Amino acid sequence: MLNDLKHLLHDFQPISLSDQRFDQSHEYFEGQSNQQAQVLQWLQHFGGNQIQRWSEKGLGARGPFRVLSVGCGSGILDLPLIERLAEQIESSGSNSSMHYTGIDPNPVACERFREEYVRLNTNSSELLVLEETVETHQWVEKMDLTHVVHSLYYFADPAVSLRALIKNVAVDGELVIFQAPKAELNLLADCFWQGHGEDPIWFSAELERHLQDTGTMFTKSRVDAEVDVTDCFDLGCLQGRLTFDFIIQSDSESLPAPIFRKVLDYLKAISRRHEGRVLAPHPVDVFVVRQSDDSTTQPDARLACSP
Numbered sequence: 386m387l388n389d390l391k392h393l394l395h396d397f398q399p400i401s402l403s404d405q406r407f408d409q410s411h412e413y414f415e416g417q418s419n420q421q422a423q424v425l426q427w428l429q430h431f432g433g434n435q436i437q438r439w440s441e442k443g444l445g446a447r448g449p450f451r452v453l454s455v456g457c458g459s460g461i462l463d464l465p466l467i468e469r470l471a472e473q474i475e476s477s478g479s480n481s482s483m484h485y486t487g488i489d490p491n492p493v494a495c496e497r498f499r500e501e502y503v504r505l506n507t508n509s510s511e512l513l514v515l516e517e518t519v520e521t522h523q524w525v526e527k528m529d530l531t532h533v534v535h536s537l538y539y540f541a542d543p544a545v546s547l548r549a550l551i552k553n554v555a556v557d558g559e560l561v562i563f564q565a566p567k568a569e570l571n572l573l574a575d576c577f578w579q580g581h582g583e584d585p586i587w588f589s590a591e592l593e594r595h596l597q598d599t600g601t602m603f604t605k606s607r608v609d610a611e612v613d614v615t616d617c618f619d620l621g622c623l624q625g626r627l628t629f630d631f632i633i634q635s636d637s638e639s640l641p642a643p644i645f646r647k648v649l650d651y652l653k654a655i656s657r658r659h660e661g662r663v664l665a666p667h668p669v670d671v672f673v674v675r676q677s678d679d680s681t682t683q684p685d686a687r688l689a690c691s692p
């Protein structure tokens with residue numbers, strides 16, 4: 386089925402999503418999935434464990450707890466995370482605080498993140514949102530927790546950026562990467578995706594191979610989730626178009642009807658029906674790289690389990 390689609394796409398140049406459309410469609414898409422709640426739970430678990438270890442060691446005086454969110458977007462995942470981690474810091478009795486840095490090249494999303502953060506009203510956290518890419522980021526301090534949630538696909542050179550990210554994790558800190566497998570939905574996205582020229586996009590398998598090849602110790606586990614794609618089948622529905630656009634990572638505005646139909650046929654084929662809804666698989670793999678004090682990256686077997 387995808388071969389037919391690829392054939393049709395051969396003569397058609399998909400239009401990239403504008404910054405505004407990416408931000409809008411991303412938020413709507415995530416709202417239709419139960420994946421982000423699970424990602425948040427995982428991140429809260431990693432951050433919470435760190436804060437606990439750190440307050441048990443009486444390290445409150447060593448400075449703030451530092452978190453880096455790479456490709457933070459509008460902070461739809463970060464805002465609840467900041468809230469929960471700030472609460473944990475406040476109840477740890479360490480009298481400390483959190484410095485949370487988000488980096489993202491999308492100015493629309495960065496501005497939304499800053500605006501929404503003001504409404505949080507936390508006493509123990511400070512937020513810095515930098516409108517930049519991982520490639521241009523200036524590393525001024527090491528991070529206790531760095532997370533890369535669904536953004537590594539877009540990096541210009543993932544291998545180079547990963548080296549910098551790992552190098553800038555503090556001792557006892559963690560780099561946590563959520564990266565989707567190239568299956569179902571992403572096989573579809575891959576047909577449309579541009580910007581990497583002939584280079585393949587790094588999905589979960591490419592990331593895993595790279596970590597193995599570079600001798601990096603890591604743990605990997607799978608989070609299963611589903612996204613409700615029912616609205617995509619209603620062509621007049623604005624929300625359906627948002628989900629559709631995010632899935633194909635392109636603007637569907639000028640998409641020829643035969644391509645539209647092939648995408649919908651494919652979506653139908655990979656989905657299950659439940660209580661009148663159409664649900665597509667939306668799994669993600671979690672990779673954890675821990676920085677231990679002998680400067681080698683060691684896995685923590687406990688992290689292979691669900692939080």
Ligand SMILES: C[S@@+](CC[C@H](N)C(=O)[O-])C[C@H]1O[C@@H](n2cnc3c(N)ncnc32)[C@H](O)[C@@H]1O
Nearest residue numbers: 456457458462489491518519534535536539540
């Ligand atoms: C799918 S969104 C994920 C947003 C957020 N992490 C989340 O899970 O809600 C991917 C984000 O990566 C950002 N991005 C793209 N290229 C990037 C780069 N080179 N460095 C950092 N972020 C990048 C995009 O602007 C986008 O906001």
